[in-house]
Amino acid sequence: IIQLYGPLNLFGTSYRSLQKNFIDMEKMLDLFQEPVEIQDLPEAKPLVMSGGEVVFENVSFGYIPQNPNLKSVSFKIPHGKKLALVGPSGGGKSTILRLLFRFYDPTQGRILIDGQDIRMRRRIQSGESSGVESSRRVLLSGKSTKASGGRGRKGKSSSLLSSPEVAGITEGGEDADVEGDGGEYEEDEDWEDDGRIQAAAEAAQIHEIISRFPEAYATRVGERGMRLSGGEKQRVAIARTILKNPPILLLDEATSALDTQTERDIQNSIESISKDRTTLMIAHRLSTIVDADEILVIQKGEIAEQGSHEELMQAGGIYAAMWMQQLREDRTPAGSSHSSQKD
Numbered sequence: 001i002i003q004l005y006g007p008l009n010l011f012g013t014s015y016r017s018l019q020k021n022f023i024d025m026e027k028m029l030d031l032f033q034e035p036v037e038i039q040d041l042p043e044a045k046p047l048v049m050s051g052g053e054v055v056f057e058n059v060s061f062g063y064i065p066q067n068p069n070l071k072s073v074s075f076k077i078p079h080g081k082k083l084a085l086v087g088p089s090g091g092g093k094s095t096i097l098r099l100l101f102r103f104y105d106p107t108q109g110r111i112l113i114d115g116q117d118i119r120m121r122r123r124i125q126s127g128e129s130s131g132v133e134s135s136r137r138v139l140l141s142g143k144s145t146k147a148s149g150g151r152g153r154k155g156k157s158s159s160l161l162s163s164p165e166v167a168g169i170t171e172g173g174e175d176a177d178v179e180g181d182g183g184e185y186e187e188d189e190d191w192e193d194d195g196r197i198q199a200a201a202e203a204a205q206i207h208e209i210i211s212r213f214p215e216a217y218a219t220r221v222g223e224r225g226m227r228l229s230g231g232e233k234q235r236v237a238i239a240r241t242i243l244k245n246p247p248i249l250l251l252d253e254a255t256s257a258l259d260t261q262t263e264r265d266i267q268n269s270i271e272s273i274s275k276d277r278t279t280l281m282i283a284h285r286l287s288t289i290v291d292a293d294e295i296l297v298i299q300k301g302e303i304a305e306q307g308s309h310e311e312l313m314q315a316g317g318i319y320a321a322m323w324m325q326q327l328r329e330d331r332t333p334a335g336s337s338h339s340s341q342k343d
């Protein structure tokens with residue numbers, strides 16, 4: 001289902017540590033390591049994805065039951081639309097993503113994907129087979145990536161760009177139905193076709209950079225390999241997402257302070273992958289979501305405001321205040337060099 005995309009972290013309500021700038025990837029990978037507490041119902045059928053519509057109906061949830069972290073949250077992301085979650089730290093944005101991945105079930109309410117209550121279906125094993133060793137991966141080489149099956153890949157080096165193992169996404173044609181089949185993602189036989197990989201890297205605006213590495217797409221990254229910058233990691237993650245072609249895209253924007261050009265490049269690649277695709281994005285840099293179809297301000301577990309960028313600016317509430325605050329921070333030389341607000 002979902003791609004978790006991990007990478008896009010662009011913003012921070014304020015600047016969190018630079019360490020976090022890869023978050024997203026890492027945060028997502030961490031997420032996948034959380035114990036899954038929910039159990040499928042016996043006889044549960046697979047979730048069948050079609051258009052990728054997401055509905056939250058009066059969803060409440062608390063990590064500790066007596067202390068709700070989400071209170072009766074309702075929203076709908078129609079097929080192909082983009083919804084952004086913003087709001088103060090601890091408000092509940094990541095919790096919404098976790099529920100959608102079904103790391104937990106709501107205490108009240110329902111979550112529907114393409115009309116199916118996800119609680120009644122088999123859980124898509126998004127991350128479990130995800131071999132999560134990003135640091136060991138080869139940046140991108142078809143050759144060493146015959147990681148078979150869905151599990152037990154520890155120690156195998158696989159390519160950063162080419163492996164479909166990151167987040168339960170399924171490869172497929174444009175209108176492929178994605179069947180939640182328990183998390184086995186077949187390795188594509190054409191996988192070694194670098195054409196596709198390169199096309200994805202180009203769309204993510206990382207191809208030129210990769211080409212300049214001595215070993216190009218075979219570059220190994222991580223501990224003993226190449227260290228990618230925050231912006232490069234994000235773009236690599238975007239390229240992986242493009243390869244996976246998920247029907248629903250989950251993005252968690254990084255909080256790093258990137259230079260303006262890098263931010264623009266990433267912004268462009270996000271736009272290209274989220275176009276006409278159902279997208280749920282946690283955003284920190286408000287400039288990246290001015291085009292969202294809908295923005296929810298999540299605060300203390302509730303939707304405090306909702307609307308388009310223009311509507312929320314006119315309303316003059318929390319979102320408008322966050323926007324002004326970010327403009328001020330961007331103008332402060334000591335802050336970051338963001339200057340890509342669109343209006």
Ligand code: ATP
Binds near residue numbers: 064088089092093
């Ligand atoms: P941020 O922008 O800082 O990532 P967020 O809006 O994504 O914040 P969540 O991570 O969803 O916020 O957290 C919502 C609340 O739930 C917070 O008060 C947090 O401390 C709490 N929380 C998150 N994970 C757990 C957990 N595993 N157990 C108990 N409480 C948790």
